[in-house]
Amino acid sequence: MTTVQSSRASTSASNLNAPSDNAQSSSPKAPTGTAKRRNPDSPTGNLAKRGKGESSEAASTLQAHTRFFEDGSSTTTGSRVPSRVPIAQRAGHITAALRGRQIDAVTHGTDKAALEQGAKTTLGSWTSDSHFHPTQYTQQGILPEEMLAMMDKVGVYRSVIMPIPTDVIPCGHPDNNHIPPEDYYVPKEDMSMARHELTAEREDKIAKSAHLVVNQQVDADTADFMDMSGLTDAQRDRLDPMVTGLHLGSPLSSEALLKKLHKDPGTFTGIGEVTIHKELVERQFDGARQANLTDNVQPFKDLIATAGVVGMPVVLHCDVDSTDNQRKNGLGAPQHLDGIKKLLGSPEAKNTTMVWAHFGGIGRFVAKPDNHMENLRQILRDPEMKHVHVDISWSRVARQIVMKQNAHGVEEPDPASIDAAAKLITEFPDRFLMGSDALDPKKEETWAETGNMYKPLLDKLSPEVRHQVTIGNYERVIVGARAKVRAFEKHVLTNEFMKRNVRPSGPTPLRDGPHIEPEKLRAARDAAFAAAGVDERGEPVSNATH
Ligand SMILES: [Zn+2]
Numbered sequence: 001m002t003t004v005q006s007s008r009a010s011t012s013a014s015n016l017n018a019p020s021d022n023a024q025s026s027s028p029k030a031p032t033g034t035a036k037r038r039n040p041d042s043p044t045g046n047l048a049k050r051g052k053g054e055s056s057e058a059a060s061t062l063q064a065h066t067r068f069f070e071d072g073s074s075t076t077t078g079s080r081v082p083s084r085v086p087i088a089q090r091a092g093h094i095t096a097a098l099r100g101r102q103i104d105a106v107t108h109g110t111d112k113a114a115l116e117q118g119a120k121t122t123l124g125s126w127t128s129d130s131h132f133h134p135t136q137y138t139q140q141g142i143l144p145e146e147m148l149a150m151m152d153k154v155g156v157y158r159s160v161i162m163p164i165p166t167d168v169i170p171c172g173h174p175d176n177n178h179i180p181p182e183d184y185y186v187p188k189e190d191m192s193m194a195r196h197e198l199t200a201e202r203e204d205k206i207a208k209s210a211h212l213v214v215n216q217q218v219d220a221d222t223a224d225f226m227d228m229s230g231l232t233d234a235q236r237d238r239l240d241p242m243v244t245g246l247h248l249g250s251p252l253s254s255e256a257l258l259k260k261l262h263k264d265p266g267t268f269t270g271i272g273e274v275t276i277h278k279e280l281v282e283r284q285f286d287g288a289r290q291a292n293l294t295d296n297v298q299p300f301k302d303l304i305a306t307a308g309v310v311g312m313p314v315v316l317h318c319d320v321d322s323t324d325n326q327r328k329n330g331l332g333a334p335q336h337l338d339g340i341k342k343l344l345g346s347p348e349a350k351n352t353t354m355v356w357a358h359f360g361g362i363g364r365f366v367a368k369p370d371n372h373m374e375n376l377r378q379i380l381r382d383p384e385m386k387h388v389h390v391d392i393s394w395s396r397v398a399r400q401i402v403m404k405q406n407a408h409g410v411e412e413p414d415p416a417s418i419d420a421a422a423k424l425i426t427e428f429p430d431r432f433l434m435g436s437d438a439l440d441p442k443k444e445e446t447w448a449e450t451g452n453m454y455k456p457l458l459d460k461l462s463p464e465v466r467h468q469v470t471i472g473n474y475e476r477v478i479v480g481a482r483a484k485v486r487a488f489e490k491h492v493l494t495n496e497f498m499k500r501n502v503r504p505s506g507p508t509p510l511r512d513g514p515h516i517e518p519e520k521l522r523a524a525r526d527a528a529f530a531a532a533g534v535d536e537r538g539e540p541v542s543n544a545t546h
């Protein structure tokens with residue numbers, strides 16, 4: 001751990017180029033909602049002050065040092081997609097002024113000519129990251145201030161913070177009191193295995209090599225390390241911490257969520273990534289009652305409904321198929337497809353913004369099913385599924401979208417797959433979000449890997465669609481949720497509410513039995529908002545409507 005941390009020391013707060021800000025010292029825990037976005041120090045707020053006269057040297061430095069997708073690879077037309085892209089080591093820093101101008105171009109660009117120009121110069125440079133893990137399976141990892149420094153270099157405008165909510169406990173070590181060096185759920189010698197090499201026996205061996213136990217502390221940790229980072233408002237505005245430390249199979253997870261929000265108000269934006277079905281992981285998960293799509297799904301459904309009442313989006317990892325089914329039955333009948341459709345289309349989910357991770361449940365070993373894009377199309381065009389989004393995260397997934405194995409087992413670009421994915425995204429441009437799924441990256445190229453891999457796909461999108469996928473949808477789906485969560489915390493989650501409803505010894509208006517009922521919570525929320533004269537975003541409602 002110490003070597004990891006010291007190697008990062010050079011990217012810590014001293015490099016952050018922070019604009020002056022004294023607001024945070026007076027109120028370090030102030031709720032960070034949309035109000036903060038109007039802060040004059042915010043990356044999007046101070047453009048008027050920027051001149052147009054930055055030197056061309058500075059401009060070229062900017063381009064050379066901030067391109068997320070600049071990797072030397074050619075597109076599908078050039079037919080070369082390197083599997084691991086070395087990005088030249090980058091040095092130097094971008095000035096805050098230039099950064100502000102660049103970010104404004106990608107965030108607020110709307111007219112077509114500007115976007116097309118942007119596509120050539122800046123648009124590919126910046127993305128927001130809807131799927132990022134700062135910590136790994138032993139709860140070590142990159143700090144918020146280190147994230148920001150790396151985001152500037154990689155070209156990530158905003159990012160979620162999704163702590164891994166399980167601890168890995170390796171099995172079979174001769175000394176049980178000794179902490180072995182593994183920090184991932186797949187042993188190192190198995191990590192680069194190709195999909196076809198994963199036999200049932202080998203999968204069994206991996207599954208038995210470790211246990212994963214839920215760590216519900218991770219969200220308090222997120223809040224703690226955010227506080228300790230001493231971020232300015234402008235820096236804080238680029239991060240969206242997410243709640244992940246929830247036992248999805250427990251009927252108490254909804255109450256746990258409310259407690260976390262009450263404990264650290266102003267911190268969290270959404271929930272996830274949380275995991276239902278995941279190759280290997282679901283077999284390593286320690287303890288009974290893991291949530292699934294069949295006989296233990298109700299607690300998770302209630303959590304999803306509760307998230308909808310609060311206004312939090314939910315990022316869900318659920319493999320569309322299982323490795324076992326694919327070995328036995330091929331790629332034509334994904335085992336979990338009907339179950340996930342039922343879950344997403346259930347009454348509990350319909351008022352919640354759902355983000356199905358990994359391009360609809362593709363995995364490291366779970367292959368992209370035949371007809372996957374058509375299966376997704378059916379979901380996305382269903383009027384009952386308007387709340388469903390898809391993140392395209394994970395370099396392993398990107399690889400399956402843009403590459404295929406030829407008859408000799410050699411990987412080569414897959415133009416048909418790229419076209420099919422581009423077509424689907426273009427049909428539903430407001431439903432897809434860029435995500436890296438980087439896990440405690442120690443190098444820029446690790447964070448940039450997914451984006452680099454997707455270059456052939458992103459190049460197929462129009463500037464407008466690409467802008468939505470990389471920036472616009474994050475603003476709407478993730479940033480747009482902040483104000484709702486802040487309003488819920490302020491007007492609903494009062495101390496009185498917590499004492500009366502979350503820890504009562506008898507029945508309350510919100511529940512008949514031991515668990516809060518989401519629809520009753522919704523009614524309580526609406527009553528609290530009405531009493532305060534605000535809408536769900538906390539904005540005053542004019543008296544005329546009462
Ligand atoms: Zn995942």
Ligand SMILES: [Zn+2]
Pocket residue numbers: 131133273437
């Ligand atoms: Zn992930």
